[in-house]
Amino acid sequence: MSETASQQHPIGLYLKIWLLLFVFSAFSYAVDYYQVQGALRWTLILIFMFLKAGLIISIFMHVQWERLSLKYVLFLPLTAIAVLIILMAIEGDYTYLTRLLFFDR
Amino acid sequence: MTSETDKSATYTEPGVAGLVSDWAADRQTFDMPWGKIMMWIFLLSDTFIFSVFLTSYMNVRISATDPWPNASEVFALQMFGEYVPLLLIAIMTFILITSSGTMAMAVNYAYRGDIKKTVWLIFATALFGASFVGMQAFEWSKLIEEGVRPWGNPWGASQFGSAFFMITGFHGLHVTGGVIYLLWTARRVNSGYYEGKDLAIVEIAGLYWHFVDLVWVFIFAFFYLW
Numbered sequence: 268m269s270e271t272a273s274q275q276h277p278i279g280l281y282l283k284i285w286l287l288l289f290v291f292s293a294f295s296y297a298v299d300y301y302q303v304q305g306a307l308r309w310t311l312i313l314i315f316m317f318l319k320a321g322l323i324i325s326i327f328m329h330v331q332w333e334r335l336s337l338k339y340v341l342f343l344p345l346t347a348i349a350v351l352i353i354l355m356a357i358e359g360d361y362t363y364l365t366r367l368l369f370f371d372r
Numbered sequence: 373m374t375s376e377t378d379k380s381a382t383y384t385e386p387g388v389a390g391l392v393s394d395w396a397a398d399r400q401t402f403d404m405p406w407g408k409i410m411m412w413i414f415l416l417s418d419t420f421i422f423s424v425f426l427t428s429y430m431n432v433r434i435s436a437t438d439p440w441p442n443a444s445e446v447f448a449l450q451m452f453g454e455y456v457p458l459l460l461i462a463i464m465t466f467i468l469i470t471s472s473g474t475m476a477m478a479v480n481y482a483y484r485g486d487i488k489k490t491v492w493l494i495f496a497t498a499l500f501g502a503s504f505v506g507m508q509a510f511e512w513s514k515l516i517e518e519g520v521r522p523w524g525n526p527w528g529a530s531q532f533g534s535a536f537f538m539i540t541g542f543h544g545l546h547v548t549g550g551v552i553y554l555l556w557t558a559r560r561v562n563s564g565y566y567e568g569k570d571l572a573i574v575e576i577a578g579l580y581w582h583f584v585d586l587v588w589v590f591i592f593a594f595f596y597l598w
Contacts, residue, residue: 275484278477285473292469292592296462299444299597309598316593320586327476327582329575335387336394336401337409341416348423355427359434366437 284326291315291322405572408579415583418546422587425542426594429535436529443596446520446527447511461596464507465588468547471500472585475554475578482574487561490574494558497581501551508544512537536595543591546584553577 295315298308325331330338383403385393394401402409433440449459478493515536519526522534557577560566566573 276480278480281473281476281480284476285469288469288472289466292462292465295593295597296458296465299458302444312593312597316589319589323472323582323586323589327472327585328579334383334394334403335391337404337412339391340402341412344416345419348420348427351423352427352430355431356434359431362431362435363437366435370437 280326284322288319288322291319295319405570405576407576408572411576411579415579418583418587422539422542422590425539426590429539429595432531432535433529436531438529440529441525441527441532443598446515447596458596460507460511461592464504464511465592467500467504467507468585468588471497471504472582474500475581479575479578482561482571485571487564487567490571491558491562494554494561494574494577498551498554498558501547501554501581501584505544505547505551508540508547512540539591539595543584543587546587550581550584553580 292315295312298311298315303311330341382397382399383390383394394403444457445455447461448455448457450456451459474493475497478490478497481489481493520533520536522537524530525533554577557573561571561574
């Protein structure tokens with residue numbers, strides 16, 4: 268069989284990742300519980316989010332051990348989403364300012 | 373599939389050179405069962421669906437002139453006379469992570485050929501998933517009772533309701549579908565249908581389940597915590 272199908276990891280690896288995901292979730296919940304606000308809040312939320320997503324993708328979904336041909340198929344298209352996010356953020360700001368100008372509030 | 377041994381020898385080149393030879397050589401590009409690459413392509417398309425949901429949520433939240441309802445207060449639960457922020461959401465998050473852990477172990481035991489443990493771990497995963505959906509139903513009915521509608525709510529920007537129902541509803545549908553998919557997989561594995569065969573089917577179901585968990589990570593961060 269192929270390299271990816273025959274690979275074996277000890278169960279302990281999954282338990283460790285599971286524990287890490289628990290800890291990161293608890294941290295991001297703590298950010299809300301202790302009402303951390305402003306730039307620090309957004310930075311912490313994003314850090315814990317990307318750490319959790321990275322662990323799930325690379326270990327649980329085994330992407331870390333996949334070949335580069337699959338990784339490119341999965342991650343190159345995401346640049347289109349990044350462009351969409353930037354465009355829609357600009358568009359949202361524009362709509363907000365237009366509403367402030369023309370809506371009677 | 374007589375050339376299985378020759379084929380595996382050709383997928384050993386690492387890095388960019390391997391990428392080039394995977395695409396250029398006279399063989400199948402992706403070194404995996406067709407069901408697995410199809411699941412990956414499906415998950416990529418699903419990534420786009422959820423990304424578009426979350427991006428449109430970002431867009432309406434930026435452009436709303438009314439204040440956005442404070443998720444920390446909206447989703448607070450009263451426990452022992454005190455309001456605990458996001459309590460139910462935190463429990464749901466931990467349950468989904470736990471189900472992802474049991475699924476990862478199910479995949480591992482499937483490749484070890486331990487059918488019994490595989491079936492029980494998939495079953496546990498489905499059970500965690502079902503309890504997640506149950507809690508979401510509770511959360512929805514609580515919010516509907518408090519007057520949240522897709523067109524308005526008592527606390528502020530009316531776009532809150534439509535974003536909430538659309539995003540969590542679509543995710544909940546994915547979890548529900550996943551529970552059915554997992555139960556079906558467990559039944560098939562248990563029936564001995566795959567005896568002596570490759571148990572890649574468990575890994576493929578696992579990919580779907582981990583993806584559902586992955587989407588929740590982003591919903592949790594952007595919708596509930598932001």
